[in-house]
Amino acid sequence: MKPLTEQVHDLLSKKDLVGETVIDATAGNGYDTLFLARCVSPSGTVYAIDIQQIAINQTKSRLTDAGCNNVVYLVGSHAEILSLLPDNLTGKVAAITFNLGYLPGSDKTVTTETESTLIAIETSTCLLKPGGILTILAYTGHPGGKQEADSVEDFANQLPSSDFISQEHSPTPPASNSPRFFVIQKR
């Protein structure tokens, strides 16, 4: 089976994101930011957010090496996404990615946390434009990860189906500790 990170990219590739505004809410090592920067092309914009300066440095370095100039780098918690972003993005964002957990190759104690993740995801649903898509990869193998993934599932399931399509694309059957992939699309 393809890694879920690739499945996220495959799903986003099916959307025409050229010229769009998109957000990587967990920039990490910058792989997703780079993918998004290429999807939106130079006429679009990626906002790359991470709570760790080291992650933003890694991301910036990867994007600079790739010659991408269409990324705005933001250090801070995605729970405060509205205060990090420009004012006028509500209802205008075509895609938002969350790749939860810790920064690979770095301090594994700095992970996303259920409470801030839920605030960020709820706020993100307001930022999406009609047809916009929110992807969430949640890892269950680290402390707090399973609870975080279950909470994301509960949040996705309680969204009104008149406004959102919520789906889970996780491996079946799920193995213990297997990552989970949620997709929320605004109608």
Ligand SMILES: C[S@@+](CC[C@H](N)C(=O)[O-])C[C@H]1O[C@@H](n2cnc3c(N)ncnc32)[C@H](O)[C@@H]1O
């Ligand atoms: C699995 S990594 C992301 C991988 C990344 N998308 C990539 O392509 O390399 C998770 C990231 O979430 C970040 N993070 C943890 N809590 C956060 C928060 N509250 N707000 C924003 N980023 C956070 C970590 O610093 C870490 O870099």
